[in-house]
Each structure stands twice: as structure tokens, then as C-alpha cells.
Amino acid sequence: MALNSKTKAVLLGPLSKNNPILVQVLGICSALAVTSKLEPSLVMAIAVIIVTAFSNVIISLLRKSIPNRIRIIVQLVVVASLVTIVSEVLKAFSYDVNKQLSVFVGLIVTNCILMGRLEAFALGNGPWPSFLDGIGNGLGYGWILVVTGFFRELLGSGELMGYQVVPQAFYDAGYENNGLMMLAPMAVLIVACIIWVHRSKNKDLQEETN
């Protein structure tokens, strides 16, 4: 299926100019919680992409029938059921990954990006654009997670994906892992640095100053 310019914007916008974390500052809570290592960040990113895409499609299909007064409840039920199914499937077919993620799978329900996309996009658009929007926002969320996880694991434990990458010679010469990197506040710092770089490259996103 060819992508016209509008659907392309829907898919690719959230990766940069419309990034849920960098620009909208949504989903920060889980971005801080799971990024102390690269691997859980990666799996979390994939899980969120799946859930945003499919909850967007389901809500988009239901959008003409949902009673306005209970639409938030309907959205929550859809998201919660999808997350439960993802976690059940992981438990049955990929037990190790499920153990890695443990509580974080359940935390996807509380991810603000999901509700944000359902409210802002899926309720007013067809299933196909909604699907792309979900994938795009999931990816936009995911790459920030992976970058943050990369720096935190590298500087915090000298490893990547569990493999030692900082050579022993560094430690012998007095280098030490930065334990602070393992704590959530450092994720704020790294995300802030990414936002800083991102804003300085996209001047139009900068707020007016007096």
C-alpha cells in the first residue's frame, strides 16, 4: 500500500517534530522506570508499539458507536485487555522476556501516550491512519527509550545488552561505573539532553522568550 504525504506525516511525524516524549512530554514515567538497561528498554518499546497500534485500530473501528460520556472508560478497557493479552501471550510463548519485563508490561496501561493518541487521533480518524499513528508514536517513544537505555547501561554498568563493553584495562586504570546512572533522576537528565539537542536543531519548536 502506497503512502501519500498525509499518511506519511502521520507515521513519521511522531519520530521527531511531534515526538510524544520530546515535544509532548508524555509517557515520561515509564521512560524513567525501564531504561536502566538496554534490553528491557527495547522490549518495552516493542510492547508499546504493538499496544498503541492495535488499541488505535480498535478504538477507531468503534469510534462511531462509543457513547461520549463513557469514552475514557471504553478506551481504558480496550487498552487494559490488550495489555493483558500481550502479557498472557508472552507468558506462554516467550517466558524469559516476560520475566525480564515483569511489572512493566502492566504499566503500559498507565502510559499517557496511549490515552493521548486514542483521544486525539483514533476517535476522529479511520483504522488505517490510526494504525500508522499508533506505530509512529510507539516508535517515537521507543527510540528515546533505547537511546536513554543505551547511555544508562553503558555509563552505569559498563555493559550493553548484558555484555561487558568497557574493557577491564579502564577499571584497572581507575575508571569506575557511575552508580548514579542507575537511578531514575539520571534518566530525566539524559532525556533533557536529548530534548536540548532536538530543540537546538528544530528552531521552530523553541518557545518564545522575552
Place this chain on the structure above:
Amino acid sequence: MNRESNGYTIIYAAVMVIIVALGLSFTHQALLDKQIANENIDKMQQLLRSLNITAGADEAETRYSELVTNAYLITDEGEKIEGTEGTTPEDPAFSTELGDPTAKGLPVYEVSIDGKNVYIIPMNGAGLWGAIWGYLAVEDDGSTIYGADFGHAGETPGLGAEIAERSFGNQFEGKEIFKNGNFASIAVVKPGQVDTRRDYVDGISGGTITSQGVDKMLLNSVGKYENFLTKLNRN
């Protein structure tokens, strides 16, 4: 049809809940057997890790049945309960959860490895965020530790979660649970500190509360087996 009427809203909510409930219970039922099988294999892998064997999910079951010769429940006095022997996942020793108040006894696994008789005892306790557990393999003198493995439900990755790493479990090898003929357990201390009264291992830097949880778990869970281990020790 009026989407905003009370009747429509109530019916919509009711139908939605029923569909979701059916969908979820169907998914759960359809995947349940596979999930239980995975959990059993995971438990076998943990038991094997306490024997310093890292087995993949595909070979865990064969290695387990090769090595574990017997499993049974014991009373608090350390006596084997009749009729509880058996090593399969359906047998009481494997299916009994430690800390379950309705459990008939404490599970013990007998293993024969490298010409040694080793007893594996399960442990459970609490870390910082949730449950922690582990398996301790003790040699037939009832005191020397052959190996140990730890697991956790949701400790902080990179900090408390490090108790599940082999580098933490491996420290236990060769430590003695009994000091001067008395049950002493193993202490988990801050790295760099020492415990003069009993054998000790280094805790996790930055994972203090989880380390203390492991320390407490060793004292409490292994403590329940004190009579059993004392008997082994006196023989």
C-alpha cells in the same frame, strides 16, 4: 439511534464488559497449559542453577530428571512425611509453595551429582519492591553450600535485580551454614564489611534493601530446615 441516551450507554458498557471478559478468559484458558509448562521448566532451570548448571529451556526437563533422584516433604522436626515422594511437577514436593499456610510440609529435593548427595531447599522472602526467592543446594554434611540461585519479582534492574546474576549466587559456594555446631545461616553484608560470627557474602552495592532481604530470607527460610540440616550434620 441516540448515542447519548442512558439506555444506550448502559447497554454499551454491559455488552463491552461481557465481550472483554469472554475474550480474556478464552485467551487465558487457551494458553494456560503452555504457561504452566513454562513455569515448571522455569522452576527446574532455577533448581539446576542452584547446582551451578545453566540449562536452556529445551534441555531443562531432561537434566532435571537425570539429576534429581527424589523429592519429598518434611515436617518441622525434619522427618520425611510418608507418601509425599516424587519428583514430577504434579508431586507434592514440586507443587508446594513455600510459605503457603495450608502446605503439609517443607519441600526437599535430593540430587546426586559428581558422586555427591546434595539437598536443595527452596527459600522465599521479600526484597524492596516485591517477592524474592531462591534455591540453596546443601551437601550431605548439612552445612556446606554446594550452590545457590536467587530470583525476584521486580527488583530494580542494575541494582537489587543483580541478585539473580550468577556472580551473586556463586559467592555462596563452599560457605558453611553451621558455625561451631550451631545453626548460623549465611550473612549478606555490605561489600567490604565482614561478619565475624558467621560465613558471609558481599551484598549488592546500591541494592541494600534487597541484600538485607536476602539475608533475612536465608535466616528465616533455611531456619525452618534447621532440624533437618542438624540431623544431616550429626550423622
